[in-house]
Amino acid sequence: MTAYELCSDAVIRMQPDTVSAIFARQGEAVVADERVAEDGAAFALAGDALSSSGCAWLFEIGPAEARLRREEGLQPILSRIATAPEGELILRIDRVGSAAGAQTPAHRHRGPGIRRLVSGLLHAEVGGHFDRIEPGQAWFESGREDVVGTNVSGGDNSFVRVMLLPSELAGGASSFVAASPVDAAKPRAARIQILGERKI
Structure with missing residues (x-):
């Protein structure tokens, strides 16, 4: 589980084998074609594009072997290996x-x-x-x-x-x-x- 911050004007794409939650901290975020108002949230799947007019908080869930993302405009905040509960x-x-x-x-x-x-x-x-x-x-x-x-x-x-x-x-x-x-x-x-x- 990793928390990132997406800076204004940057555009990233969600990685394979991941699911993410987005919180629009400041300004509007756009996930795929969905607009997320400030203080709102949405989910993103592999391949979805994410952008923000201000600051978006990204919480990514992926395989334990996934590398920390270091891309222009995307800042890692915290990353931990998590053990998920059993079942669905x-x-x-x-x-x-x-x-x-x-x-x-x-x-x-x-x-x-x-x-x-x-x-x-x-x-x-x-x-x-x-x-x-x-x-x-x-x-x-x-x-x-x-x-x-x-x-x-x-x-x-x-x-x-x-x-x-x-x-x-x-x-x-x-x-x-x-x-x-x-x-x-x-x-x-x-x-x-x-x-x-x-x-x-």
């Missing part, structure tokens, strides 16, 4: 928001994914690691380690998330798994907007 899968892109001071209970999700902060400031505890996440930064969650996120911005936070999930969650079913019964009883304090899902 969906690729989901959503947007998650939280209010100042909100903290998630310890949890994991039912599949791996990359997140990228749109606005605010976030403390992310992922397994045994701690990161201070600023706008534009990305982080990876395997779905196997416990995670706690805390909004430390003093205002609203927002991030985009792309996950590989079991197909039984299609239609917006939650992928959230609390780390303990105590955590399950805590408020989640997150606003989730599904931007798209695709069977893969």
Whole structure:
């Protein structure tokens, strides 16, 4: 799973054996012949052309042996080897928001994914690691380690998330798994907007 940023005026083509989620961060993106308004999302398949009038965030899922793309106008942000859940899968892109001071209970999700902060400031505890996440930064969650996120911005936070999930969650079913019964009883304090899902 790899996150890229596509700069204005660049045009790229999706690689073989991949599926991608696109988030139009600034300006309009165009995937094949589909126009994606700012703050909107779409999916792209192998061979599709992608361009942006401003800045598009590309989340590409491909074979483990695929090389990192280094093309004019396309900047790699984060890349990780991910273990997909067994069985049929969906690729989901959503947007998650939280209010100042909100903290998630310890949890994991039912599949791996990359997140990228749109606005605010976030403390992310992922397994045994701690990161201070600023706008534009990305982080990876395997779905196997416990995670706690805390909004430390003093205002609203927002991030985009792309996950590989079991197909039984299609239609917006939650992928959230609390780390303990105590955590399950805590408020989640997150606003989730599904931007798209695709069977893969």
